Amino acid sequence: MTVDRNLGDDTGRRLPESGGTDALAAVDPDAADASTDRLTAGEGDGDGLAAGDRSPVLRAAGVHKSFGALEVLKGVDLTMRPHDVVCLIGSSGSGKSTLLRCCNLLERIEGGTIELFGHDLADERVDEDLVRRHTGMVFQSFNLFPHLRVLDNVTLAPRRVLGLQRKDAEDRARGLLQRIGLGDKAQEYPDRLSRGQQQRVAIVRSLAMQPRLLLLDEVTSALDPELVAEVLDLVGELARQGMTMLIATHEMGFAREVADTVCFLEGGVIVESGPPERIFGDPTEPATRRFLQRIFDAGRL
Ligand SMILES: Nc1ncnc2c1ncn2[C@@H]1O[C@H](COP(=O)(O)OP(=O)(O)OP(=O)(O)O)[C@@H](O)[C@H]1O
Numbered sequence: 001m002t003v004d005r006n007l008g009d010d011t012g013r014r015l016p017e018s019g020g021t022d023a024l025a026a027v028d029p030d031a032a033d034a035s036t037d038r039l040t041a042g043e044g045d046g047d048g049l050a051a052g053d054r055s056p057v058l059r060a061a062g063v064h065k066s067f068g069a070l071e072v073l074k075g076v077d078l079t080m081r082p083h084d085v086v087c088l089i090g091s092s093g094s095g096k097s098t099l100l101r102c103c104n105l106l107e108r109i110e111g112g113t114i115e116l117f118g119h120d121l122a123d124e125r126v127d128e129d130l131v132r133r134h135t136g137m138v139f140q141s142f143n144l145f146p147h148l149r150v151l152d153n154v155t156l157a158p159r160r161v162l163g164l165q166r167k168d169a170e171d172r173a174r175g176l177l178q179r180i181g182l183g184d185k186a187q188e189y190p191d192r193l194s195r196g197q198q199q200r201v202a203i204v205r206s207l208a209m210q211p212r213l214l215l216l217d218e219v220t221s222a223l224d225p226e227l228v229a230e231v232l233d234l235v236g237e238l239a240r241q242g243m244t245m246l247i248a249t250h251e252m253g254f255a256r257e258v259a260d261t262v263c264f265l266e267g268g269v270i271v272e273s274g275p276p277e278r279i280f281g282d283p284t285e286p287a288t289r290r291f292l293q294r295i296f297d298a299g300r301l
Pocket residue numbers: 067070072090091092093094095096097098099218248
């Protein structure tokens with residue numbers, strides 16, 4: 001019996017069946033253990049997606065979001081398919097974090113649609129907990145539980161939410177920590193780790209839930225420059241392993257290196273999007289050019 005069916009039995013709430021790809025409602029906790037040598041569950045690896053399935057993971061169309069009188073998102077369109085890495089760039093206040101938060105129901109949208117794995121998030125039958133479980137989100141301020149050791153931080157949700165036995169959850173966590181070179185920190189409390197190490201633990205904590213989509217919001221902006229690289233290296237490795245990721249970032253060099261698609265946001269719309277070579281090398285929109293010129297003048301590109 002899958003964990004999702006348990007949830008359905010207990011609460012009566014499930015993601016509605018729609019379309020053929022019910023990835024949000026099909027997870028095999030046993031399949032997870034096989035993937036601790038990788039950081040992600042890739043294609044055909046028990047991630048609920050049929051091998052070669054290119055159905056959209058995320059489809060946002062005409063998304064509008066306001067906070068009171070302030071209209072923050074003014075018609076955003078974005079489609080992501082399995083293994084896509086999309087970087088959102090743009091000035092502070094352009095709506096990057098808001099878009100990410102709308103994608104895992106931390107914010108509700110007022111117009112347009114967001115579909116995750118074919119499920120319309122506006123559908124009241126969609127289970128918010130399931131959405132969050134399958135869309136791991138990592139914030140700028142890692143949000144590790146300070147009173148829990150690293151190992152317990154990583155195993156808490158798999159045990160509580162996925163129902164994994166302690167040993168299975170710990171085996172998975174140790175495997176992941178080993179993979180990022182923090183195997184010897186499992187018994188430490190977060191404040192004994194550097195901030196870069198804490199952020200890597202926060203990413204691993206998300207990965208332990210085997211999300212289908214990882215949402216990363218400025219995961220390096222609270223870090224000293226010398227710690228940025230170790231976190232970006234980890235995200236780069238995830239990208240190479242096929243993790244589907246939507247990343248808000250001010251690190252242009254990183255976006256250029258890791259993204260399949262770069263989206264430039266300004267004033268709540270995606271002004272321009274495309275492969276990084278084109279966006280950074282030959283942007284067509286004046287607003288993109290102005291933004292990149294400012295970045296260049298500041299020596300950040
Ligand atoms: N909960 C909220 N209530 C009111 N206004 C908000 C809220 N969250 C965001 N905003 C406003 O929405 C706008 C977009 O914010 P958002 O955080 O999405 O920008 P951003 O592109 O992520 O910026 P940054 O690069 O600084 O992280 C800003 O004007 C912000 O003040």
